[in-house]
Amino acid sequence: MPNLSTKWLKKSPWIYHVGTGGCNNCDIEILDCLTPRFDVERFGIKLVVSPRHADVLLVSGPVSYHIKSRLQEVYRQVPKPCVVACLGACACSMGIFKDAYSVAGPVDKVIKEIDPNAIFVYVPGCPPKPETMIMGLVKALQKI
Amino acid sequence: MDNLFLYVIAFLIFPGFLFTSSFGLIVSWIDRKVSALIQWRVGPPFFQPFYDLLKLWHKELIIPATAKKNGFILAPLLGISSVTLLATILGIINLNPEYQFIGDIIVILYLMIIPPLSIVWGGFTSGNPFGALGASREIKLMMGYELPFILAIVTVFFKVGSISLGEIIQYQHVHGVMLNLPSMIVAFIVSILCLQAKLAQVPFDISEAECEIMEGPFIEYSGPLLAVYKLMQSMLQVVFPWFLISIFWGGTSFQGWGILWAVLKYIFIITLVILIKNTNPRIRIDQAVKFFWGWVTLVALIAMILMFMGY
Numbered sequence: 515m516p517n518l519s520t521k522w523l524k525k526s527p528w529i530y531h532v533g534t535g536g537c538n539n540c541d542i543e544i545l546d547c548l549t550p551r552f553d554v555e556r557f558g559i560k561l562v563v564s565p566r567h568a569d570v571l572l573v574s575g576p577v578s579y580h581i582k583s584r585l586q587e588v589y590r591q592v593p594k595p596c597v598v599a600c601l602g603a604c605a606c607s608m609g610i611f612k613d614a615y616s617v618a619g620p621v622d623k624v625i626k627e628i629d630p631n632a633i634f635v636y637v638p639g640c641p642p643k644p645e646t647m648i649m650g651l652v653k654a655l656q657k658i
Numbered sequence: 659m660d661n662l663f664l665y666v667i668a669f670l671i672f673p674g675f676l677f678t679s680s681f682g683l684i685v686s687w688i689d690r691k692v693s694a695l696i697q698w699r700v701g702p703p704f705f706q707p708f709y710d711l712l713k714l715w716h717k718e719l720i721i722p723a724t725a726k727k728n729g730f731i732l733a734p735l736l737g738i739s740s741v742t743l744l745a746t747i748l749g750i751i752n753l754n755p756e757y758q759f760i761g762d763i764i765v766i767l768y769l770m771i772i773p774p775l776s777i778v779w780g781g782f783t784s785g786n787p788f789g790a791l792g793a794s795r796e797i798k799l800m801m802g803y804e805l806p807f808i809l810a811i812v813t814v815f816f817k818v819g820s821i822s823l824g825e826i827i828q829y830q831h832v833h834g835v836m837l838n839l840p841s842m843i844v845a846f847i848v849s850i851l852c853l854q855a856k857l858a859q860v861p862f863d864i865s866e867a868e869c870e871i872m873e874g875p876f877i878e879y880s881g882p883l884l885a886v887y888k889l890m891q892s893m894l895q896v897v898f899p900w901f902l903i904s905i906f907w908g909g910t911s912f913q914g915w916g917i918l919w920a921v922l923k924y925i926f927i928i929t930l931v932i933l934i935k936n937t938n939p940r941i942r943i944d945q946a947v948k949f950f951w952g953w954v955t956l957v958a959l960i961a962m963i964l965m966f967m968g969y
Binding site: 525555591594 | 690694697698699700701702703705706709710712713715716717718719720868869872873876877878879880881884
């Protein structure tokens with residue numbers, strides 16, 4: 515972890531969303547967070563389109579063998595300091611895909627292969643509610 | 659020596675960097691808040707643009723292996739310094755219209771082209787196909803809007819018979835503002851449309867379309883350099899409307915009620931920009947160039963003909 519200030523990161527976490535073989539259910543719940551009912555822009559949270567702009571890597575889905583190297587590449591492209599948020603039961607612990615032949619492992623294991631000091635947030639649920647996601651992110655940002 | 663010191667103060671603090679950047683960040687908050695209210699949301703807190711900038715400033719700066727390093731770093735700095743110079747010239751002439759040099763408006767028009775050019779430069783040097791695509795779109799859009807914009811400005815030149823900003827402002831002090839004339843109202847509408855494209859706001863944000871080419875030229879920028887670009891764009895939101903106010907709407911005076919009146923004029927223009935942004939979908943690049951070279955140029959020519967007929 516480079517020695518950079520994380521003071522302002524709490525105020526404006528920009529999120530880049532990576533799908534790693536999930537069933538698209540969590541992805542739909544993420545979009546719910548942007549609607550008038552939840553409106554995450556109140557907290558300065560913004561969806562960005564390039565990993566270079568991101569502070570939070572929002573990963574949904576068990577990591578399949580096919581996508582493993584891509585996920586690691588995306589993590590390397592994100593400027594540090596950054597947080598990896600594992601969204602949903604699959605990303606946290608592989609969920610119902612545990613011991614499946616095509617799955618490389620949960621997100622934290624895959625990321626720790628290239629950066630042992632990475633910061634993780636776990637938001638369980640299938641899919642997690644938008645409130646749960648917001649709360650998980652707030653808790654994570656308090657810790658760093 | 660004293661004069662030089664004053665110029666440095668003007669460049670760094672009052673009409674220059676500090677004033678324009680902080681005012682621009684407040685305006686970008688207004689932009690986000692009004693957009694949120696239109697979409698029935700709450701929107702970000704007041705200091706959100708400042709938080710964003712400070713956060714970006716403390717992030718890591720990554721220079722991609724495929725990028726041309728010098729150009730990649732110099733491009734945003736070139737853009738922000740030219741915007742600062744533009745704000746300084748505009749501010750000094752607005753404060754004191756006697757203070758001018760021959761053809762200062764030509765210098766201003768050239769300085770207004772440099773920020774889009776710096777975006778183009780940054781996009782091409784980033785070594786990313788999406789960046790190059792966004793940069794080439796930016797060039798085409800510039801080709802599109804510059805023609806009607808210059809035509810609309812030249813209409814004012816012919817009316818006043820001068821190419822110096824100070825004389826245009828003084829002419830308006832004596833003869834009333836330009837917007838009293840029907841031909842100038844037409845020219846003003848043309849320049850509002852070009853302003854929308856110059857600020858890269860929604861119907862014309864083709865070069866940085868988030869959903870199709872991922873912010874185009876900015877895709878490889880991270881950390882401090884991205885912060886410089888964001889700051890440049892919010893400063894442009896102050897400077898370009900200010901230029902239009904100086905040309906068409908009698909300039910701004912900083913004495914007494916003049917300040918309030920200046921702010922109201924500015925808010926009128928920026929509200930128009932935000933409303934156009936929130937009620938229109940993005941158009942394709944070929945549609946944009948056709949729009950500017952077709953209808954908008956035609957309307958600008960009509961404004962010029964009206965002006966020569968004396969309206």
